[in-house]
Amino acid sequence: MSRIAALIVAGGKGERSGAAVPKQFRPVLGQTMLRRSVAAFALPEIGTIQVVVAKERWAETDAVLAGLNILPLAEGGVTRQESVRNGLEALEQHAPAYVLIHDAARPLVSQSVIRWVIAALEDGAGAAVPVLPVADSLKRKEGDTWTSVSREGLFRAQTPQGFRYGNILAAHRNFRATRVTDDMGIAELAGIAIATVEGEQANLKITTKDDFRHAERLMRGTMDEFRTGQGFDAHRFTSGDHVWLCGIKIAHDAALEGHSDADAGLHALTDAILGVLGAGDIGHHFPPTEEKWRDASSSLFLAYAAQQLAQAGGAIVHCDVTLICEWPKIAPHYDAMRARIAEILKVDVSRVSVKATTTEGMGFLGRGEGLAAQAVATVRLPPA
Numbered sequence: 001m002s003r004i005a006a007l008i009v010a011g012g013k014g015e016r017s018g019a020a021v022p023k024q025f026r027p028v029l030g031q032t033m034l035r036r037s038v039a040a041f042a043l044p045e046i047g048t049i050q051v052v053v054a055k056e057r058w059a060e061t062d063a064v065l066a067g068l069n070i071l072p073l074a075e076g077g078v079t080r081q082e083s084v085r086n087g088l089e090a091l092e093q094h095a096p097a098y099v100l101i102h103d104a105a106r107p108l109v110s111q112s113v114i115r116w117v118i119a120a121l122e123d124g125a126g127a128a129v130p131v132l133p134v135a136d137s138l139k140r141k142e143g144d145t146w147t148s149v150s151r152e153g154l155f156r157a158q159t160p161q162g163f164r165y166g167n168i169l170a171a172h173r174n175f176r177a178t179r180v181t182d183d184m185g186i187a188e189l190a191g192i193a194i195a196t197v198e199g200e201q202a203n204l205k206i207t208t209k210d211d212f213r214h215a216e217r218l219m220r221g222t223m224d225e226f227r228t229g230q231g232f233d234a235h236r237f238t239s240g241d242h243v244w245l246c247g248i249k250i251a252h253d254a255a256l257e258g259h260s261d262a263d264a265g266l267h268a269l270t271d272a273i274l275g276v277l278g279a280g281d282i283g284h285h286f287p288p289t290e291e292k293w294r295d296a297s298s299s300l301f302l303a304y305a306a307q308q309l310a311q312a313g314g315a316i317v318h319c320d321v322t323l324i325c326e327w328p329k330i331a332p333h334y335d336a337m338r339a340r341i342a343e344i345l346k347v348d349v350s351r352v353s354v355k356a357t358t359t360e361g362m363g364f365l366g367r368g369e370g371l372a373a374q375a376v377a378t379v380r381l382p383p384a
């Protein structure tokens with residue numbers, strides 16, 4: 001077992017959020033705050049996760065945290081301080097060297113902050129606390145009188161707060177009668193030396209209804225967006241002895257007419273990728289009027305589109321090509337085609353699909369006058 005335990009306290013009622021359900025059981029962008037906060041600590045460095053919840057919510061918590069590797073729940077207390085103490089007591093049998101105590105109300109905690117706290121402890125700190133300087137002007141209200149308070153030397157303390165396990169357990173036991181709002185407060189009482197690390201604005205403690213909206217805005221801002229592009233191409237058959245399709249040379253009793261190698265599959269896919277970028281079409285980038293593209297391998301066009309996508313910070317999630325023709329038969333070449341496209345796009349072959357169909361003898365494709373292809377590309381891009 002790793003020497004580091006995480007203790008997530010979720011025993012509160014969330015009264016200031018104004019909702020009937022405690023805030024940690026409410027969703028933030030579709031997933032409960034509690035699950036997000038616990039999942040943030042599922043890191044290789046952390047050996048044990050102890051969650052503290054009011055007993056009447058244990059059944060609900062089991063469902064919310066299903067699939068996460070955590071210890072049996074510990075019982076919530078009347079105050080946060082009592083909830084933390086209960087969690088520390090529950091951890092005693094596991095005897096971790098360090099414990100990171102975290103509020104379930106901070107679901108946006110980053111791996112960076114967690115790792116900074118761990119690093120400070122491993123550097124020998126008795127306690128490690130993420131802090132941020134206060135930026136707003138501070139005012140105290142007494143009765144109807146307002147007084148300005150200097151923010152000089154004032155900081156906001158966040159969680160996770162890290163401690164040597166034995167020290168913080170002893171301190172919580174000794175100072176159970178003194179009210180504090182966080183565990184750094186207990187460490188101060190016990191005379192434990194405190195080191196600070198940089199906190200993060202995004203590591204906000206969700207308290208009010210407005211905080212939920214703010215947290216969701218922050219989370220959306222860091223999420224990639226998905227886009228879909230589509231492409232279509234058709235080429236006429238002419239005399240010849242092979243065709244190029246999806247980057248594979250196939251022997252055939254005809255060839256495809258075109259300025260380049262007339263690979264309709266790669267052309268459709270190139271257009272689909274250019275489509276997600278709003279970057280025009282293949283003819284715009286590789287004009288058929290330009291001599292240098294005569295008989296060019298269409299793999300160049302597809303590689304170019306993939307490079308444009310990469311430059312925009314994007315990545316292929318999946319692409320799907322459908323070839324439409326009576327002849328040649330495509331199925332024997334599926335695997336080779338998928339492998340070649342994956343190679344050009346530098347993605348795993350599982351992200352590429354190639355299929356084929358006929359038009360049952362109908363229309364220009366059915367009469368064998370030519371061959372067509374359509375493609376769909378799904379990509380992930382950073383938010384615009």
Ligand code: CTP
Nearest residue numbers: 010011012013014015016078079080083104105
């Ligand atoms: N907490 C706890 N046990 C308590 C009170 C609070 O474990 N008896 C936890 C909360 O669930 C939360 C963290 O301590 O994750 C910080 O508390 P706070 O943000 O104040 O949450 P609540 O007490 O639930 O909210 P409120 O004060 O608005 O009622």
Ligand code: MG
Nearest residue numbers: 012013014080
């Ligand atoms: Mg509270």
